[in-house]
Structure formats: C-alpha cells, structure tokens
Amino acid sequence: MLNIWVVAPTCLPLVLRRCHTCASERFRTSGKFRVNAHHKLIDAWLLALCTACGETTKLTVLERMHVRSVRPELLDRLHDNDPGLAAELLQDPVVRRRNRIALDWDNAWRLDTGGPDHLDREVIDVSVRFAARIPVRPVRLIAEGCGLARAEVERLITDGRLVAAVRLSGKLSGDFTFTLKR
Numbered sequence: 001m002l003n004i005w006v007v008a009p010t011c012l013p014l015v016l017r018r019c020h021t022c023a024s025e026r027f028r029t030s031g032k033f034r035v036n037a038h039h040k041l042i043d044a045w046l047l048a049l050c051t052a053c054g055e056t057t058k059l060t061v062l063e064r065m066h067v068r069s070v071r072p073e074l075l076d077r078l079h080d081n082d083p084g085l086a087a088e089l090l091q092d093p094v095v096r097r098r099n100r101i102a103l104d105w106d107n108a109w110r111l112d113t114g115g116p117d118h119l120d121r122e123v124i125d126v127s128v129r130f131a132a133r134i135p136v137r138p139v140r141l142i143a144e145g146c147g148l149a150r151a152e153v154e155r156l157i158t159d160g161r162l163v164a165a166v167r168l169s170g171k172l173s174g175d176f177t178f179t180l181k182r
C-alpha cells in the first residue's frame, strides 16, 4: 500500500537579501503590496521588513507596465493584498531572479504523514508530495516521518534497505517515492 506524505508550507518563507541598514540578510514579508500608477504605467512591489532592524525592502512585481497589459485580476489581487499572491510570487523563479533573492524555508513548512499507522509494517512505500517547491533534505524528512535518527536513515540507505529513484542525499523540492524495508 502506498502512503502519501505531504510537505506543506505553514507560512511565507523568509526572503534572503542583504539589508542596507544593518548586517542582517533576512526579510519577512506580511504579503503587503504597494502599487504606484503614473500616467498609464504601473509599478508594483511586494514589501518585506528586515528581521533585525525593521527596514523596508521592496521586491519588484511589476515594473513600468502599461495598465492595459496587466491582467485586471492581478491588479485586484495586488490592491487587496491577497495573501496567496505573495506565496505564488515568491515561488516564481522569474520574480526571484529579477529581485536577486533566495528563500529561507526553515520553520515555514511541516510534514503531514497522515498518522503513524503505516510505520509498523515491514515494507513501507511512501509517496512524498510537495504542496510548494520547498527545498528539504529527504534524509531529514524520512527521519522525521519515520521517527528515526538521521544517522539511522543514512545507515538504511547505505545498507540498501531504503531505496528511491532519486538521490536521497542533498536537497529535493519535488515529489518523490521511497521504499523502506526493515
């Protein structure tokens, strides 16, 4: 039987960018936008505050876009400070590249295993699904989900009793499946 585990965000990730006022490199966004219309051109930014000194930074969402080329639905969401929009934009690689930011997902996600019932079985097949592209270490996920120490998980991999079609060392941010044989 295939078990489904879900990696899901619990809040917005921190934004990694150097603060010009202090030495911090982390900004927290509450999902607020600033929209500026000048003649027929629109700029829009996602606002974030330095976690150390509170300085505001602006992440460019729209840059001098002609009002008619912006989808009305997007404009509404920007004006409404739509909480889901900030999450979508931060996960967009184009937005991240344009603003030269990376994300810190520590403490911003959780693993839902649907309960521990399947952990007693001799062979466990698990499909791990990502509700957002959150980079996590599979070793850490499997340790947490199975209630094992990370060293034990690493030993199971070495012994060939924990197998997957993907590399389990390093980080992953997309769906994968693994099999654990006790």
Ligand SMILES: [Zn+2]
Residues within 6 Å of the ligand: 019, 020, 021, 022, 023, 024, 050, 051, 052, 053, 054, 055
């Ligand atoms: Zn600062």
